[in-house]
Amino acid sequence: MFDIIEQAHLGELHFKSDPSTGLKSIIAIHNTKLGAALGGCRCIEYDCDEDAIKDVIRLARGMSYKAALAKVPQGGGKAVILKPSGHFDRKALYQSFGKFVNELGGRYITAVDSGTTLQDMDEVGRVTPHVSGSLSDGLDPSPNTALGVLAGIKAAALHRYGNSKLKGLTVAIQGVGNVGFHLASLLFKEGARILVSDVDEHKVKQARTAFQAESVSPHQFFSAHCNILAPCGLGGVINETTLQELHCDIIAGSANNQLADPEHGQQLHNKGILYAPDYVINAGGLIQVSLGLRHTSIQEISNKTWGISETLYDIFTRSKSENIPTSSIADLMAEEILYGHHDIPEPYALAKGA
Ligand code: NAD
Numbered sequence: 001m002f003d004i005i006e007q008a009h010l011g012e013l014h015f016k017s018d019p020s021t022g023l024k025s026i027i028a029i030h031n032t033k034l035g036a037a038l039g040g041c042r043c044i045e046y047d048c049d050e051d052a053i054k055d056v057i058r059l060a061r062g063m064s065y066k067a068a069l070a071k072v073p074q075g076g077g078k079a080v081i082l083k084p085s086g087h088f089d090r091k092a093l094y095q096s097f098g099k100f101v102n103e104l105g106g107r108y109i110t111a112v113d114s115g116t117t118l119q120d121m122d123e124v125g126r127v128t129p130h131v132s133g134s135l136s137d138g139l140d141p142s143p144n145t146a147l148g149v150l151a152g153i154k155a156a157a158l159h160r161y162g163n164s165k166l167k168g169l170t171v172a173i174q175g176v177g178n179v180g181f182h183l184a185s186l187l188f189k190e191g192a193r194i195l196v197s198d199v200d201e202h203k204v205k206q207a208r209t210a211f212q213a214e215s216v217s218p219h220q221f222f223s224a225h226c227n228i229l230a231p232c233g234l235g236g237v238i239n240e241t242t243l244q245e246l247h248c249d250i251i252a253g254s255a256n257n258q259l260a261d262p263e264h265g266q267q268l269h270n271k272g273i274l275y276a277p278d279y280v281i282n283a284g285g286l287i288q289v290s291l292g293l294r295h296t297s298i299q300e301i302s303n304k305t306w307g308i309s310e311t312l313y314d315i316f317t318r319s320k321s322e323n324i325p326t327s328s329i330a331d332l333m334a335e336e337i338l339y340g341h342h343d344i345p346e347p348y349a350l351a352k353g354a
Pocket of ligand 1 (some may be wrong): 141142143145174175176177178179180197198199203227232233234235253254256282286318331342
């Protein structure tokens with residue numbers, strides 16, 4: 001356990017069990033150099049407690065990196081709730097979780113994530129002020145995540161094709177859920193040709209109707225001929241299998257942890273496929289909930305979100321000039337911010353040697 005904590009440079013790890021509601025929850029606070037740790041609460045089933053611990057630590061670390069490059073005054077943190085088996089009282093569970101968040105005195109601010117809803121965050125908000133993104137505060141992160149992905153896609157097109165206009169380019173979106181559907185809407189307005197893929201037929205049908213999209217079956221998605229591939233569903237989708245199937249110039253989507261292994265960033269680089277590092281391009285939701293907490297204007301939130309395109313363009317330029325994968329450049333830039341120049345981060349050392 002302490003090995004995992006030290007390797008991740010994790011600040012704090014908190015556990016809570018409340019048998020009266022079935023709550024079993026873990027909160028990881030990775031780094032608070034830039035501000036209070038902010039990150040969503042995931043409620044899913046885990047095979048064992050150790051998987052939940054590893055997941056929350058990995059996710060909290062990712063949030064520190066995301067906040068650092070999104071230039072928001074937040075640290076990185078995350079929470080997991082081990083989903084109770086069978087029937088449970090959802091309101092009681094989230095109020096119990098809210099008390100847990102409150103005990104940390106504001107060092108951790110929670111938000112929505114896989115398996116939790118804006119309504120759940122309303123329950124959390126009954127017992128703690130340290131929550132952002134609920135029905136009552138109106139800070140749904142998904143539309144702004146999609147806006148950030150659009151900004152990132154434009155930066156990638158500019159770098160790759162010398163023009164940020166998307167008219168006539170083909171973008172294939174995997175997963176037309178909360179983010180993917182909004183992204184399809186934005187791309188449609190830009191005049192892009194849209195391919196969509198989802199395991200949910202109903203969502204595919206909706207996207208086809210609304211955006212004149214064409215559909216691709218889920219198992220053929222990664223071999224689709226397109227300019228830009230936008231994974232907006234699951235993590236781990238860039239792996240040994242899909243790497244052999246790709247027919248795209250750019251990968252730029254909202255899904256977290258798209259690379260099954262950090263080494264796959266190097267493989268994309270070797271193939272000449274421009275990869276927009278996931279935690280940089282999908283930071284629009286974090287920007288929304290962070291600045292929303294401070295009652296920042298919609299215009300300022302939008303400006304900051306469009307700033308994702310500049311950050312990515314810097315990453316692409318530096319990747320090209322230093323011949324290092326974009327994923328390693330992003331890690332390096334985040335670590336420069338989080339740890340200063342004295343601590344040479346291991347991922348960078350690995351990438352240099354690769
Ligand atoms: P969502 O659950 O609303 O949408 C995901 C969609 O992917 C669903 O429609 C699902 O049916 C589809 N899907 C699942 N497996 C698939 C497969 N094999 N092939 C095709 N489609 C498949 O989730 P979301 O909120 O839109 O988030 C999408 C991704 O973006 C996630 O990885 C999430 O972690 C990440 N993300 C989301 C936000 C946000 O603001 N919602 C912010 C940052 C990152």
